[in-house]
Amino acid sequence: MIYELPKLPYAFDALEPHIDGQTMQFHHDKHHQTYVDKLNATVGGYTEFEGVGIETVLRNIKSVPEKIRLGVINHGGGHSNHSMFWMNLSPNGGGEPGGETLKAIKGEFNNFPEFKDKFTETAINTFGSGWTWLTVKDEKLVISSLPNQNSPLLDGQEPLLCLDLWEHAYYLKYQNRRAEYIKAWWNVVNWQNVEDRLKTV
Numbered sequence: 048m049i050y051e052l053p054k055l056p057y058a059f060d061a062l063e064p065h066i067d068g069q070t071m072q073f074h075h076d077k078h079h080q081t082y083v084d085k086l087n088a089t090v091g092g093y094t095e096f097e098g099v100g101i102e103t104v105l106r107n108i109k110s111v112p113e114k115i116r117l118g119v120i121n122h123g124g125g126h127s128n129h130s131m132f133w134m135n136l137s138p139n140g141g142g143e144p145g146g147e148t149l150k151a152i153k154g155e156f157n158n159f160p161e162f163k164d165k166f167t168e169t170a171i172n173t174f175g176s177g178w179t180w181l182t183v184k185d186e187k188l189v190i191s192s193l194p195n196q197n198s199p200l201l202d203g204q205e206p207l208l209c210l211d212l213w214e215h216a217y218y219l220k221y222q223n224r225r226a227e228y229i230k231a232w233w234n235v236v237n238w239q240n241v242e243d244r245l246k247t248v
């Protein structure tokens with residue numbers, strides 16, 4: 048087994064009432080675990096993956112054997128995206144960022160409310176299953192949605208903040224009310240984690 052499910056850095060119900068404990072438990076223990084299991088099944092027998100983090104693999108997707116490349120994009124993307132999603136959230140999250148993050152947001156989107164509106168609108172308008180991302184691309188902040196489990200790392204972008212828009216991320220509590228889930232998610236965004244990521248780009 049090359050890849051492992053990371054532990055959640057907080058209790059399942061720590062993000063309530065914004066994201067409920069049952070959703071978190073299924074999402075982490077079942078959905079994320081399945082991506083890890085399928086990724087391990089995909090790369091099983093390929094020794095070149097041993098000791099190589101999934102982010103590094105995705106950044107160098109062209110060197111992954113063609114036969115398993117799509118499996119690595121889907122399941123490796125799922126593993127990488129969810130690992131980041133948990134760290135992007137915190138029971139002490141929400142509010143507005145400071146530091147370099149705020150500076151970068153102001154530089155690209157004028158101010159935090161405009162950034163928040165644009166990210167929210169992009170998320171609401173995402174069709175089907177996918178994620179909305181804040182990334183650094185060519186030294187600029189970019190908001191975009193990507194389908195399925197496609198990682199921005201595949202495209203040379205460095206992700207700072209991600210929002211899972213698959214129905215499994217919100218359906219138990221919010222059913223079809225995706226916009227309500229998106230609105231609630233802002234209350235648990237871990238801006239310190241975003242700041243830490245920005246500093247390593």
Ligand code: MN3
Nearest residue numbers: 078211213216
């Ligand atoms: Mn998910």
